[in-house]
Amino acid sequence: MCPDESLLSAYIDGEVPSPWKEKLESHVLDCPTCTVRVSEFRKLDARLQQLKSPDVEAKLAMARERIEADLRFDIADAEKSKRVPVLPQTLATGHLDTRYERKARRNGSRRAVLSMPVLAASVLVLIFAAGLVVGGKMLVNKKPQSLASASGTIQVGSGSMDSINQYWSSLKSDQGVTITMPSEVSFEPIGDPVIMTYNDGAATATVVSPVSSVPPTSSLGSDMPTQAPTP
Amino acid sequence: MPEMDFRSIYEENADMLLRIAYRITNSTEAAEDVVHDAFGKMLQNQMDFPTNADAKYWLIRVVKNAAINYAKRKSREAKAYEKWWRSEGKPVEDVEAGSLSMADIGSDAGVEASAEEGLLRRESAEELRAALDSLPERLKVVLIMKEYGGMNYKEIGKALGISEGNVKVRAYRARIALLERLKREDDTNVPR
Numbered sequence: 001m002c003p004d005e006s007l008l009s010a011y012i013d014g015e016v017p018s019p020w021k022e023k024l025e026s027h028v029l030d031c032p033t034c035t036v037r038v039s040e041f042r043k044l045d046a047r048l049q050q051l052k053s054p055d056v057e058a059k060l061a062m063a064r065e066r067i068e069a070d071l072r073f074d075i076a077d078a079e080k081s082k083r084v085p086v087l088p089q090t091l092a093t094g095h096l097d098t099r100y101e102r103k104a105r106r107n108g109s110r111r112a113v114l115s116m117p118v119l120a121a122s123v124l125v126l127i128f129a130a131g132l133v134v135g136g137k138m139l140v141n142k143k144p145q146s147l148a149s150a151s152g153t154i155q156v157g158s159g160s161m162d163s164i165n166q167y168w169s170s171l172k173s174d175q176g177v178t179i180t181m182p183s184e185v186s187f188e189p190i191g192d193p194v195i196m197t198y199n200d201g202a203a204t205a206t207v208v209s210p211v212s213s214v215p216p217t218s219s220l221g222s223d224m225p226t227q228a229p230t231p
Numbered sequence: 232m233p234e235m236d237f238r239s240i241y242e243e244n245a246d247m248l249l250r251i252a253y254r255i256t257n258s259t260e261a262a263e264d265v266v267h268d269a270f271g272k273m274l275q276n277q278m279d280f281p282t283n284a285d286a287k288y289w290l291i292r293v294v295k296n297a298a299i300n301y302a303k304r305k306s307r308e309a310k311a312y313e314k315w316w317r318s319e320g321k322p323v324e325d326v327e328a329g330s331l332s333m334a335d336i337g338s339d340a341g342v343e344a345s346a347e348e349g350l351l352r353r354e355s356a357e358e359l360r361a362a363l364d365s366l367p368e369r370l371k372v373v374l375i376m377k378e379y380g381g382m383n384y385k386e387i388g389k390a391l392g393i394s395e396g397n398v399k400v401r402a403y404r405a406r407i408a409l410l411e412r413l414k415r416e417d418d419t420n421v422p423r
Contacts (some may be wrong), residue, residue, distance in 0.1 A: 005403060006399055006400050006402075008403075009402055013383075041406055044410060045378065048359065048374075049378065051356055051359060051360060060246070060249045060262065063249055063262065064249055067263065067266060067267045071270060071274075
């Protein structure tokens with residue numbers, strides 16, 4: 001009687017212990033059916049082994065090196081920073097390489113890793129530099145407005161709002177205006193300061209009011225510039 | 232987990248895991264990704280195992296599951312492309328011809344063979360790989376772990392959480408199924 005065929009498969013895999021192994025071998029030698037089956041299994045195994053190609057093995061070896069290098073690289077970083085002495089960077093930062101990052105590295109690029117202090121300093125420098133650039137642009141944009149304002153300085157008497165409004169109307173909509181109170185005259189506030197906006201359709205002005213030109217008792221409000229952007 | 236333990240676990244298992252992952256995914260890049268992810272997960276979660284063997288079985292399970300998920304996703308994508316290709320009224324053979332990378336299929340460097348022999352061998356390797364891919368997952372994984380992971384029944388059983396007897400039966404059924412598929416393929420290729 002032939003043994004269960006799964007035993008023949010196990011025999012091929014070297015998983016049949018003595019003394020059953022020897023008994024099985026003895027039977028297979030005398031049984032054409034089992035001989036054919038064992039032969040089929042062996043040929044199949046040989047074909048499966050032939051699927052291993054040097055090309056694939058080389059690629060897998062490279063993959064192994066990349067993974068190892070990455071893990072060691074992380075461990076070295078962690079040791080340098082002395083934060084987590086025996087654990088890799090992935091633990092310290094919670095960062096695990098994404099597949100995208102690994103793909104980029106497979107294609108030749110290398111991940112740049114900065115320690116936290118260096119990274120923080122870099123971010124501060126970047127923010128400062130960005131502030132300089134943005135601030136510089138703003139200054140550049142404001143210069144023409146200051147010049148326009150300076151070149152368009154008019155002097156008006158006390159309570160002469162009509163002349164101020166005429167001046168607004170002559171301005172372009174993107175020009176800013178600075179209103180400066182006379183420095184030689186002291187103002188006394190009457191009630192709470194109120195922001196008033198003039199809008200006659202062509203331009204808008206904002207002034208601080210109310211103030212009264214009276215003999216100097218207080219210097220409050222003197223030389224107070226008020227900038228009012230026109231729409 | 233101390234660094235030395237991790238290193239030894241990596242040294243002992245990386246090759247085996249890569250081979251298993253590659254045979255399931257048929258892609259060296261995907262194999263690298265799933266193995267890297269498995270080790271990364273182990274580190275990130277600061278996993279602690281009683282022995283290195285326990286770590287090994289955990290890694291095998293994680294890699295196996297991730298590789299199977301990858302293979303399933305790729306299979307679904309391939310079916311979607313195939314469906315679209317058919318809807319265009321084009322023969323499906325054109326899709327299949329480009330679906331397998333010749334470089335990845337048993338082309339032994341250094342072996343001089345005629346062009347015809349090389350073609351036959353590649354076709355044979357393609358057939359075998361297609362037959363292996365078509366096996367039910369629970370059978371295929373056992374055979375891959377045995378043939379390409381170099382694992383014995385006991386190790387496979389521990390990794391998959393099944394008995395050694397079950398591994399033996401699955402390995403046998405996988406072989407029989409593979410032989411049947413290859414025989415069917417041979418029969419359809421015989422000129423009439």
